[in-house]
Amino acid sequence: MSSGRQDGRRSDQQRDGQRGGRNDRDRDRSAEARPVTLGTPPRLRPGALRVVALGGIGEIGRNMTVYEIDGRLLIVDCGVLFPEDGQPGVDLILPDLRLVEDRLDDIDAVVITHGHEDHIGALPWLLRQRSDLPVLGARFSLALIAAKCKEHRIKPNLRVVTEGERLRTGPWDLQFFAVNHSIPDALAVGIRTQAGTVLHTGDIKLDQLPLDGRLTDLGGFAQLGQEGVDLFCVDSTNAEVPGFVAPERDIGPVLESYIGKATQRVIVASFASHVHRVQQMLDAAHAHGRKVAFVGRSMVRNMQIAQELGLLTVPDGLVRSLDKVLELPPNQVLLISTGSQGEPLSALSRMSRGEHRSVNLEQGDTVILASSMIPGNETSVFTVINELSRVGVTVIHQQTAKVHVSGHASAGELLFLYNAVRPRNVIPVHGEWRHLRAQAKLAVATGVPADRVVLAPNGTVVDLVDGKARAVGQIEVGMVYVDGNAVGDVNETTLSDRLILGEGGFIAITVAIDSHTGRAVASPTIAGRGFSDDPKALDAVVPLVEAELARTEADGITDTHRVAQAVRRVVGRWVGDVYRRRPMIVPTVLAV
Amino acid sequence: MSSGRQDGRRSDQQRDGQRGGRNDRDRDRSAEARPVTLGTPPRLRPGALRVVALGGIGEIGRNMTVYEIDGRLLIVDCGVLFPEDGQPGVDLILPDLRLVEDRLDDIDAVVITHGHEDHIGALPWLLRQRSDLPVLGARFSLALIAAKCKEHRIKPNLRVVTEGERLRTGPWDLQFFAVNHSIPDALAVGIRTQAGTVLHTGDIKLDQLPLDGRLTDLGGFAQLGQEGVDLFCVDSTNAEVPGFVAPERDIGPVLESYIGKATQRVIVASFASHVHRVQQMLDAAHAHGRKVAFVGRSMVRNMQIAQELGLLTVPDGLVRSLDKVLELPPNQVLLISTGSQGEPLSALSRMSRGEHRSVNLEQGDTVILASSMIPGNETSVFTVINELSRVGVTVIHQQTAKVHVSGHASAGELLFLYNAVRPRNVIPVHGEWRHLRAQAKLAVATGVPADRVVLAPNGTVVDLVDGKARAVGQIEVGMVYVDGNAVGDVNETTLSDRLILGEGGFIAITVAIDSHTGRAVASPTIAGRGFSDDPKALDAVVPLVEAELARTEADGITDTHRVAQAVRRVVGRWVGDVYRRRPMIVPTVLAV
Incomplete structure (x- = not known):
């Protein structure tokens, strides 16, 4: 590699940075080659339905969709996006809330499909502007929101809904459906309006043997489809992946086999909201005479909530404080920890570096990362794995054992959804461009006309008029960066x-x-x-x-x-x- | 997420950075839990063999091993490491050459196993200090080194060796073995010395149906093993991966099927030294009536070298200049490009952003990434995939089709190596800690006594005395950063x-x-x-x-x-x- 090329690269990155990652030269490309940029949206026709995603399309994160009819607004989800390498020093990225900030009084409700950060994380910034906004969601979702709002010193106006429930608010006739995901209590929402019916899946998969028996309500979807679903907003995360996600319950025996043969301490790291994964860890610990401590603030908090809500079953005396568990012989210890993404400050990272306050890992201990590697986190996860390997800890992870399944439907499952719902129009949501394109192909393969599949990036205004969804305009939406205490001054x-x-x-x-x-x-x-x-x-x-x-x-x-x-x-x-x-x-x- | 935790994380990263990523608190850990830090190495006994890796152990990159006997040195490989997130602005990382810099006249030869950057990239910095150092390697490796040295205005002293050849230089009795890897002309080197025999594999796999028919010389290894291999330094990259790497020739039909069904332009990106992969692209293009242009400086240069050496077979008139190929109808065009790792300045990245000088991709074009995602590059690769998807280009990549196989032996192949070589001592090389640990397990599983498997990080001094390899000391080795024109001033x-x-x-x-x-x-x-x-x-x-x-x-x-x-x-x-x-x-x- 010549130094000339190196210099070229560096200077290019700098230039790219200076104008926000885009080069303005050579913009004389054919119109077909780039998605059309739409102009200012027209006034919304009376009785027509408008849909604008403020986040989550063309990216994984900050999911937020705004529905409008006759001047009234309904928001579905309000999440955060985590920054990438090109956004250094940024803590969080919010959806651009300008569209709704000017119209806070027009909002009838915020529907939350489930309690993941990319669906609830931006709520405090919305509720700061109008704290009495009705927030509708299932129990576990609202419990997580309540905890988050408490940290932000906001008293939210929460209203529990349950699957099967139907309720009306303003012009919105809402129906909630159980869906299966990597967190309990996830919901899809059907939205009946004068202009037509929407089915918004939230994050969804079709585990046919879910641990809690709570299946995605395919029958309910089919019934709504029978009635007529005019617009289907559907999770695209795994649309590129062929086949089906294996059942969550497949993980249990794998965990149990590793825990069973371990002769020293076992630490299992996973996502702090993945109650069913944790349940299987608890069951395995119980079966093998180990006591459990939860490690990491969010793990401790969420599992307490889950237990209070009856979502997590904890045998008497199984879970103890960390100090108590560490007094036991190593072969009676199981720690369930956060830090599966290699976050440098997490308990697991500290353990891997020999810097944890009370847990000193030793040669022969076992660490199981029962989690995915979220794209972008690979380097930090492997750093943890390597540090642990250096000490002689046995590390089990997704690439070496079946210790994780995804929470999002693969292509095979998505086909089931299309065939149940038979939607007239589709907006692929929750995905990067590669996922959205794959989703569009699935829609077309099941019979949705290609011109009824609307690839609508954040800010694209889609109107449902006379049963046809069409992109009619584009509003300005930007990245809203939270850095420390301040929002929006970092651009x-x-x-x-x-x-x-x-x-x-x-x-x-x-x-x-x-x-x-x-x-x-x-x-x-x-x-x-x-x-x-x-x-x-x-x-x-x-x-x-x-x-x-x-x-x-x-x-x-x-x-x-x-x-x-x-x-x-x-x-x-x-x-x-x-x-x-x-x-x-x-x-x-x-x-x- | 509370702002408190965010602040905590940021400040922690800063602190980590300030003291080089390590926290000095809580260092009272038991000795077993951390690898022992060795002291100053003793004088090398006359007739004993010493081995010191200056790079490549505990990391993927900058492979360089120094062998010493009776005051004479032999170097195997001299590569670079590419920087990670924690090393911003750095172009390259060199092995710490201090050990050999003081003793340039003691070096008998530098043996190069193959022409990848992580094995040859640091040669210019070594040759700057003594340009007449004999550099031994196979033809293709030396041709790449010659091109690199020309850019650095160095006239190297190159000596071609071939598989099967045995030669003596100083106290070193060298024998070269054909090995199969993701670049032509890779060699392993057997080093017979007074103290015992070393087999140093370089990068290796055991494709049993290689495209060029050049098999890894398992028979030769077995023969050397029969004679007695005292020390086996073996590639650990894929030691964690069970089973066997699929044959390279499995890629051809996949490429051909995508190229065959494409109706517009096809761009295939891969590594610029992967001659056999490119051969299969050429064959597929030829079969489907497409003409080919190479895009990207290193691709153009390397394929010219490969063709001159008879390693690449190019049908007459198949390959043309980019301008000429672009004059053809889209369904007669195949571009073979660099940029498979999403490098922002590469031709492919420019195409994805609509910024390439002459190639404007359009909806319906096909891009195939016939390559792996090197860990750490995932984000940039997916950025390219998403930009292409946005335009409507069909993107085929490793996660959606079988368009890549690894160049490194999986665990199953490594077992074949152990059973052929029957080594008395093993040093796992070429890997991060997780790979080295997995390699050690394989060695032990095939009968190498656990105390004869020496995990020797960079700088660890291993002496082979009386047929037993033992870590006897540690020399100081650091990261040597190249930034722009200067080396070593960035620390x-x-x-x-x-x-x-x-x-x-x-x-x-x-x-x-x-x-x-x-x-x-x-x-x-x-x-x-x-x-x-x-x-x-x-x-x-x-x-x-x-x-x-x-x-x-x-x-x-x-x-x-x-x-x-x-x-x-x-x-x-x-x-x-x-x-x-x-x-x-x-x-x-x-x-x-």
Whole structure:
């Protein structure tokens, strides 16, 4: 690899960053080649139904869909998206709430399909603006929302609904259906309106042997389909994956076999809301005479909620505090922990680095990651696995044993859904573009006309008029970044600066000039951070800056901005020539 | 998720960064739980063999092993490692060459097992120090090295060796064995010495139906084993994966079926050194009446070399220039491109964003990623897949079709190797800890005594004395970062600064004080980069800084360093309280 190419790449990334990841050259492409950009949406016809996703389409996360009819709004889900590499320092990404912020009083309800963060995580930011918004959801979902709102010091207006229930609010005739997912109490919602009927699945799969016996209500879907489903908004996450997701109960025997043959401590990590997975861990522990401690704040909290709601069955005396369990012989210990995604601060990561307050893992211990690797987390998960392997801990994970199944329907299951619902129009939701395209193919394969499958990215306005769904316009939706305490002040400029700083650091040059003569009144101060460990790295540029200052003085330049530009140019050229690097150059010129 | 936890995580990452990713608390762990850290190695006994890996153990990349006997050195491979997220702005990572830099004249030869970057990429930095070092390797490997050295303006001393060949250099009696991998002309090397015989596999698999008929020389290994292999250094990459790697020739029919049914342009991306994969693309193109253009500098160069060496068979008139091929109707076009890892500057990434100079992809075109996703690259690969899907390009990739097989032996194949070689001692190489541990298990399962399997991280000194290999010491080896033109000036301080800057940006405060009185002679200048898009974000801290300056002046402080510290404290506290962020605080105090 030549250094020329390396430099090219770095500089390209910087440029990309500076204009938000897109290059504006060569935009003369044929219209067919790119999805059409729609204009301002027309006024919504009386009695017609409008659908706008504010998140979740073209991305996995921040699911939020707004339905509108006759001036009234219904929101389904209000989740967060977790940032990627190109969004450094960002804690969370919210849906762009502007569409509903101006119309808070028009909202009849927020329906929550289930309690995952990508469906409930942004609720506090919505409820801060109108805390009495009715939030409808199943018990477990609302219990998680209640806990979240408490942390945000918000008192929400929660209303429990159950599968099979039908209720009316404003123009919305809602019916809830049990669906099976990787969290208890998930619901789909049927929305009957004057303009037609919507079936919004939320996250869904069709486990035919669910641990709690709570099947996805395919019969209910078929009945609604019989009545006529005009619009089907359906989970696309696994639409690319052929076949069927294996039953969750297949995991139990695998866990049990590893736990059964372990002779020392066993730690199982999984998602803190995956109650059925945890139930199988508890059962395996019980069968093999181990006592259990929950580790990690969200695991402890969620399992307490699940137990209170009767969703988790805990044999008497099985679960104890961590300190109590650690007093037992190693072969009587099972820890159920968060940290399956390799989060650096999680209990499991700390254990892997030998930094956990009370759990010291040793050669011969067993760690089971009963979880997927969420795309983007592979490096951090493998870091944990490698650190554990280094110590001699036996690590079982998804790539070496059947310790995880997905919570989202594969293509085979989705076909069952289409054939039950027989929808007239389809909007693939909950997926990146590759998933949406795969979903569209499935819809067409089951007989949905291709022009009735509407690929509608976030902000696309889809109207259901006379039984036909059509994209009619586009509203502006952006990424709303939460960073620390503040929301919305971190945008593309800040992120592109962070990317440049993170790649190359900066060189700061401070110059004080006489405001009348432009003469430097002190030697320039030059300092780099994130540029080089070599303390003399920047020495050679000082005389060049001094020479430049002599020139600006000779030219009678006293404007600090122009002097700063001249300094930036000299230093930038020097560092490019000598180092082939592109740090941020930060000149400060004081006139004294 | 509470903002408290978010802050905790960010601050932890920063702290981790500042001390190189390790926490020094809680280091009172039992000795068994952590690999023993060895002291300074003893002098090497006359006639004993010493082995030190400078790279490749505990990581995938920068493979380099140094053998020593009676003061003479033999090097096997000299590769680079590609940086991870925690090493921002770094282009390449070299093995720490200090061990050999002081002893360049003691080196008898550098043996190159094959031409992948992680085995040859660091050669220029070694040859810069002694360009006449004899470099031994097979034709294709040396041709790639010659091209690389030309870019670095180095004239290497290359010596072609072939499988079956046996040659002596210094105390080293070398024998080369054909091995099968994902690049032509790969070799294993047997090293007979006075102290015993080593078999160093390089990267290896056991495809029993290789496209070029060049099988891994299992018979030769068995013969050497019969004679007695005292030390076996063996590729661990896929030791965790059960079973066998499917034959490379299984890919051909899959490629052909997709190419056969495509009605528009087809682009296939793969690794630029995977000649056999490319051969199958050419064959499929030929069978379906398509003409081919190579796209991407390394693809063009390597396929030219492969063709010249007779490793790639190109029917007359099949391959043309890109411009010529693009003049053909879409159903007669096949492009073979680099960019399978989603590299942002690659031809394929540019095509996916609609930014390629001459290739505009359209709905209905087909892109096949005939490649793996190297861990850490998933996000960038999926970005390309999603961009292509958005346009309506059909994308085929490893997760949806059988378009890739690994180049590294799975566990089943490794067992064949052990049973052929019957080694007396084993050092698992080429792998992260999880791979090394899995390899160790395989060795033990085939009868190697557990105490003869030496897990020897980079820098561990292993001596083979009286037929037994034992770790006897540890030399210091570090990460050597190449960034732009410079090598070694970017180290942990710079990287941790980049991580902090990349997460939170910086706030720079510039103050000019009277050198005699300490009085501020101008208003402080406060500017943030990578902190906030809000131009007023920092306004509120200005009066706090002014108040602090009044205090330092009142206290008679004129030392610029102390004033800077006071300013840093005030601004740091303020930004933590108000924003819950941790940007770098950069005060500059000029005395004028």
